[in-house]
Structure formats: C-alpha cells, structure tokens
Amino acid sequence: MxxxxxxxxxxxxxxxxxxxxxxxxxxxxxxxxxxxxxxxxxxVVGERASNAGVLLFSAVVFIVVLCVVLAGVQILAGGIGVGAVVGALVAAVLVTMAVHVAQQWEKVVVLRLGAFNRVSGPGLFWTLPVIEQNTMRVDTxxxxxxxxxxxxxxxxxxxxxxxxxxxxxxxxxxxxxxxxxxxxxxxxxxxxxxxxxxxxxxxxxxxxxxxxxxxxxxxxxxxxxxxxxxxxxxxxxxxxxxxxKELQDVMSLEAQAEQRKKARIILMEAEQDICEMMEDLGDTYARNDAALRLRAMHLLYESVRETGGTIVVPSSFSEGFSDVLGDTKDITNKTPQS
CATH class of the missing domain: 3.30.479.30 (Band 7 domain)
Known part of the structure; x- marks a missing residue:
C-alpha cells in the first residue's frame, strides 16, 4: 500500500x-x-433570411419613376432629350432615396443632418432625400x-x-x-x-x-x-x-482514489450495522434457549429444502434437542416390552 x-x-x-x-x-x-x-x-449555418426583396423593391421604384418621368416628358414636350433623361434619372434617384422597406426583424436608425431623428421600421417608411440618412439597419x-x-x-x-x-x-x-x-x-x-x-x-x-x-x-x-x-x-x-494531458491523468487518479475511499467507507458502515444486529441477536439467543434451537432447526431445514438432501451431523448436535429426543427414547424403549 x-x-x-x-x-x-x-x-x-x-x-x-x-x-x-x-x-x-x-x-x-x-x-x-x-x-x-x-x-x-x-x-450558425442554417436557414437564413434573404434581403433580396429590399434590393428588388428599390430597383423597381427606380425603374418605375424613371419610366413615368420619361413618359410624362414625352407626352408634354413631344420628345425626349438629354435634359429630360438627366432629369428623369435625378427624379428616380431622389424617389428611391425617399422610400424604403425594412424587414420584419430590422430597425433602421435615421439621422437628420447628422443628428438622431427616429428609429423606423419594419415595413414601408419615408425619408427626406439628402437631409435624412438611413445610418444603420439593426438586426433585432x-x-x-x-x-x-x-x-x-x-x-x-x-x-x-x-x-x-x-x-x-x-x-x-x-x-x-x-x-x-x-x-x-x-x-x-x-x-x-x-x-x-x-x-x-x-x-x-x-x-x-x-x-x-x-x-x-x-x-x-x-x-x-x-x-x-x-x-x-x-x-x-x-x-x-x-x-x-498530464493534469487529466492526475485528476483521473484522484477521482479513482476518491471513489475507492467512498466504497470502503460504505463497506465499513455496512459491517458496523451487521455487527450491531448480530450483537442484538446474540443477546436475544442468550436469554432464550428455545429461540436458539428453533433457529438451528430452521437453518437445517433451509439447507435441505432446495436440494432435498440429507445432512449428517455429529451425535453431540442432538444434545440440543434432548428434551424432545428424551421422550422419543422412552417411547421407543417401552414399545418392545408391550
């Protein structure tokens, strides 16, 4: 040890x-x-939401405004020049900068001339072009x-x-x-x-x-x-x-030693309980001889009950049953005389 x-x-x-x-x-x-x-x-890699709808919305707004402005110039002026194209582009850009869409999980921080103005979204919201800016889209x-x-x-x-x-x-x-x-x-x-x-x-x-x-x-x-x-x-x-790795080995040895200690303590406690029970039983048998004899007979019965065998015991063992065997001898001795 x-x-x-x-x-x-x-x-x-x-x-x-x-x-x-x-x-x-x-x-x-x-x-x-x-x-x-x-x-x-x-x-975490998995199903992720897409922001393609926001980009598509802005692109559609830009194209629609550009086409509407050019169509209006065509109807009113009867022709489309370079100035009309430039004006249509500017109008499309301004409208695209003014109308926005935020996803359900987004909050958009809007600044007006550099100062905080509001938090917009989700859904459709408007801003003043050039004056207001969508500073940050925050995922909540x-x-x-x-x-x-x-x-x-x-x-x-x-x-x-x-x-x-x-x-x-x-x-x-x-x-x-x-x-x-x-x-x-x-x-x-x-x-x-x-x-x-x-x-x-x-x-x-x-x-x-x-x-x-x-x-x-x-x-x-x-x-x-x-x-x-x-x-x-x-x-x-x-x-x-x-x-x-070295510390893992040491902690493993420590854990094993602790478990062995607990097992030995439990075994000693069980032996102590058994010893106390045996002491009580010994006191009981010492005060009552009949109980001790009955216990001996019960042990004999339990030993042969399962196997059905025969137990050979020394003659001195029968002295414990002298009270019972004495009557039997008397009966046996009287039987031949009758």
Missing part, C-alpha cells in the same frame, strides 16, 4: 511540475497567455456568437483552453448605433475578456466542475457591460474545457 501511494504521489508531483512549467512558459510569452481567438463567422433577432480563450491561466497557474457560446440580441437600435462603434465586435471582445477574468479567479477544479456557476457569472458580468449599448444577454454556455 505504501509503495502504491508513493507511486501516485510521484505521478501527481510530476504532473504538477509539468503544469507549472507550462504556466511559466506561458508567462514568458505574454502575448500567448491571454490570446483569444474569435470565430470569423459568428452565425437573437444572435449566436462563439468565443474562446487559449492558454488562460487559472488561479492555481494551470493553462486552460475554454470555448463558449453567447446568445444575445439588440433591443435598443438607437443605443447600438450611437453608443458604440461596432457593437458586434464589442460584444465578442467583452465576452472574451469576461471569460478570461472568470477563469483567472477560479482554480482548475472549480472551472472544470462548476460550469453552471461559470455561465451565470459570465452572464452577469456581460449584462452589466453591454446594457448601455442597448444589448441584452440571453445566456452564456461553456461548450468545452481542455485540460493539459
């Missing part, structure tokens, strides 16, 4: 030494310690952003690779447009920073085991950070935690 424990302690020490060496190497290369790698594509649907942190050090100086997914959406298009330059990129970077800080405050065992607690902590931190941007964090879910 001592050699086995020494072997386990040696393996644990070697694994910890390897982990600390990796941590020191990570500290020596500071650019790699807290490096985060966001996914280039933050949308739920978005999915994947993010992670590579070789981030825990509180006990163990480098971890953690990947997570963030569900969020924009509820205030005005704040998302006017309070932050690129809110999508800002959410990604804020998520990565919050993940790194949460890992740095906890030990490796706490990070690996308490995922739900880590999810709640990340959600709380991100909500406080992105709320001024008009963004709501729906949930944060840690997908994968990669531990160093």
């Amino acid at each position: 001592t050699s086995r424990n020494n072997g386990r302690n040696g393996a644990a020490s070697a694994a910890r030494a390897a982990a600390y060496e990796q941590a020191e190497s990570a500290l020596a290369h500071g650019s790699r310690t807290f490096r985060t790698v966001p996914d280039a594509n933050t949308e 649907r739920v978005r999915v952003t994947t993010f992670g942190a590579e070789e981030t050090l825990t509180a006990d100086l163990v480098p971890l690779d953690v990947n997570a997914v963030l569900f969020w959406h924009v509820w205030d298009a005005k704040a998302a447009c006017t309070e932050v330059g690129d809110f999508t990129r800002a959410v990604e970077l804020a998520s990565q920073t919050a993940l790194r800080d949460a890992i740095g405050r906890a030990g490796v065992a706490e990070v690996a085991i308490r995922r739900e607690q880590l999810d709640r902590e990340l959600k709380r931190v991100l909500e406080e950070k992105v709320a001024p941007w008009g963004i709501t964090i729906l949930s944060v879910e840690v997908r994968d935690i990669l531990l160093p």
